[in-house]
Amino acid sequence: MKVYRKEGDTLEIVAFPGESVYKGEYLLVMDEEKSVGLIVQVVDFEYVDVPGLIEEVIREGLIRLSTYDGSVEYDRVSILINDLKILKCKIRSAYKGGRAVNFVDDLPSRAYSKIVRLSADRLFEIIGKDVKYPVLIGSDLLGNSMVIDAYELDGSLTLITGMKGSGKSHLAKLLAYSLVSLGGNVLIFDLNREYLGLESEGFRVLEPGEDIVFSIEYLGKDTVVNVMTKILDLPHVSSNILAELWDSIMRREGRFNSGIVARYLDASVKNLMVKDAILSRLNILENCRFIDPRGGFRLEGLFKDSRGYIVNLRDLSGVERRILVEIFLSKISRLLEARRLPPLFLFAEEAHLYIRETYWEDIVTRMRHFGLFPVFITNQPDSLDQTIFRQLDNIFVFRFLNDKDLETLSKVSNVDADSVKLVVKDLGRGSCLVLGRVVSDFPLVVRVRDVGFEAMGRTRRMFS
Ligand SMILES: Nc1ncnc2c1ncn2[C@@H]1O[C@H](COP(=O)(O)OP(=O)(O)OP(=O)(O)O)[C@@H](O)[C@H]1O
Numbered sequence: 001m002k003v004y005r006k007e008g009d010t011l012e013i014v015a016f017p018g019e020s021v022y023k024g025e026y027l028l029v030m031d032e033e034k035s036v037g038l039i040v041q042v043v044d045f046e047y048v049d050v051p052g053l054i055e056e057v058i059r060e061g062l063i064r065l066s067t068y069d070g071s072v073e074y075d076r077v078s079i080l081i082n083d084l085k086i087l088k089c090k091i092r093s094a095y096k097g098g099r100a101v102n103f104v105d106d107l108p109s110r111a112y113s114k115i116v117r118l119s120a121d122r123l124f125e126i127i128g129k130d131v132k133y134p135v136l137i138g139s140d141l142l143g144n145s146m147v148i149d150a151y152e153l154d155g156s157l158t159l160i161t162g163m164k165g166s167g168k169s170h171l172a173k174l175l176a177y178s179l180v181s182l183g184g185n186v187l188i189f190d191l192n193r194e195y196l197g198l199e200s201e202g203f204r205v206l207e208p209g210e211d212i213v214f215s216i217e218y219l220g221k222d223t224v225v226n227v228m229t230k231i232l233d234l235p236h237v238s239s240n241i242l243a244e245l246w247d248s249i250m251r252r253e254g255r256f257n258s259g260i261v262a263r264y265l266d267a268s269v270k271n272l273m274v275k276d277a278i279l280s281r282l283n284i285l286e287n288c289r290f291i292d293p294r295g296g297f298r299l300e301g302l303f304k305d306s307r308g309y310i311v312n313l314r315d316l317s318g319v320e321r322r323i324l325v326e327i328f329l330s331k332i333s334r335l336l337e338a339r340r341l342p343p344l345f346l347f348a349e350e351a352h353l354y355i356r357e358t359y360w361e362d363i364v365t366r367m368r369h370f371g372l373f374p375v376f377i378t379n380q381p382d383s384l385d386q387t388i389f390r391q392l393d394n395i396f397v398f399r400f401l402n403d404k405d406l407e408t409l410s411k412v413s414n415v416d417a418d419s420v421k422l423v424v425k426d427l428g429r430g431s432c433l434v435l436g437r438v439v440s441d442f443p444l445v446v447r448v449r450d451v452g453f454e455a456m457g458r459t460r461r462m463f464s
């Protein structure tokens with residue numbers, strides 16, 4: 001390989017036949033004489049456009065067509081030129097004294113520079129990254145193992161995205177499993193019963209209605225009022241009445257159910273619409289399979305008997321699902337705030353289907369502060385709130401073909417959109433581009449490794 005030219009932050013390198021390089025790979029362009037270098041990432045390939053080459057190409061083609069009988073000696077050089085490639089590389093950093101530096105005041109020589117391929121390990125070494133909590137995530141483009149630091153996922157907001165079937169859930173399982181192995185706490189909202197394979201790795205599956213049964217009294221006033229207003233659209237006037245009733249009912253009766261509430265409403269409220277509004281919604285809540293007066297499930301007990309929990313959301317109706325998630329988030333945020341729960345990672349697949357919109361901001365700002373670290377997984381990045389995009393710390397992008405989805409990703413801060421687009425379009429299944437803190441803002445392609453445990457969640461098909 002040889003340096004060809006530099007334009008802005010793009011370096012073009014000529015690769016000779018036989019020098020194969022992958023899109024997304026890192027190269028170190030090193031001038032040993034001057035002891036300066038550049039760390040660049042290959043983001044695209046092109047054929048070389050040499051003046052006169054088209055003529056050569058046509059000439060060869062014509063010779064091949066008309067006279068080729070296996071004996072003609074082609075001009076070797078013109079065949080080689082035909083196969084030359086220009087590597088379009090983004091300059092990611094300068095290099096001096098064995099380390100990545102922000103700036104060098106000279107360019108490496110075009111004539112004498114050596115160009116070497118960098119493994120992820122070597123790159124991390126050069127940028128001075130030491131891994132404290134290693135997660136073996138897969139291999140880099142050169143086929144060497146790639147380890148990321150769970151420490152960089154801690155306290156952060158992470159997104160796993162990519163088109164259908166590209167390998168998102170597979171990576172999510174690997175990360176959840178690795179975080180728990182390292183002593184982290186993980187809660188998974190499992191929409192498709194596809195994380196159950198983690199049960200064999202010590203995760204506990206929580207089935208709504210069996211393991212998860214709450215009493216309304218346990219939920220408490222704030223959570224019940226939240227569910228009634230935010231999920232079941234109880235108008236404000238009615239919700240104020242309900243909140244007032246809650247206190248007096250609990251003081252006098254010690255229990256809270258629609259029967260008692262009906263009695264109190266009869267005695268104190270004339271407006272039939274208000275009564276009906278409150279009672280109909282209370283009935284919906286009481287009819288959820290995970291609500292029962294004898295229910296004794298307490299979120300305070302989470303992470304006492306396991307570090308990983310899977311909440312199975314699949315068999316719930318849409319309303320039940322949203323109510324259950326509201327209860328979990330509302331209770332958990334209070335418990336985290338009161339330091340009655342340890343910090344936790346929350347894995348949520350297609351979260352827009354069950355987390356109400358007004359929660360996004362709360363989750364990514366306030367709740368993060370108290371120790372709730374979300375990992376969102378989606379094949380529709382534009383389904384997520386804009387607040388999330390501005391605050392993402394880590395992104396794992398699998399293959400996308402659709403320009404609209406790629407466009408959404410370019411709104412993420414710290415991402416140089418053009419090169420991300422170029423690399424992501426060519427990823428194979430199970431490979432992703434990692435962006436953000438976890439790679440110190442050096443976008444890296446990783447081939448996610450297979451997991452040892454049984455991976456559930458294959459899409460069912462008619463023909464096997
Ligand atoms: N790195 C990998 N190694 C081995 N198998 C993989 C890998 N990544 C994905 N697979 C397999 O490919 C299939 C699709 O992967 P996965 O379910 O993770 O895709 P997805 O992006 O979550 O798809 P969807 O959008 O439909 O949820 C699964 O059968 C999974 O086991």
Ligand SMILES: [Mg+2]
Nearest residue numbers: 165168169170
């Ligand atoms: Mg999936």
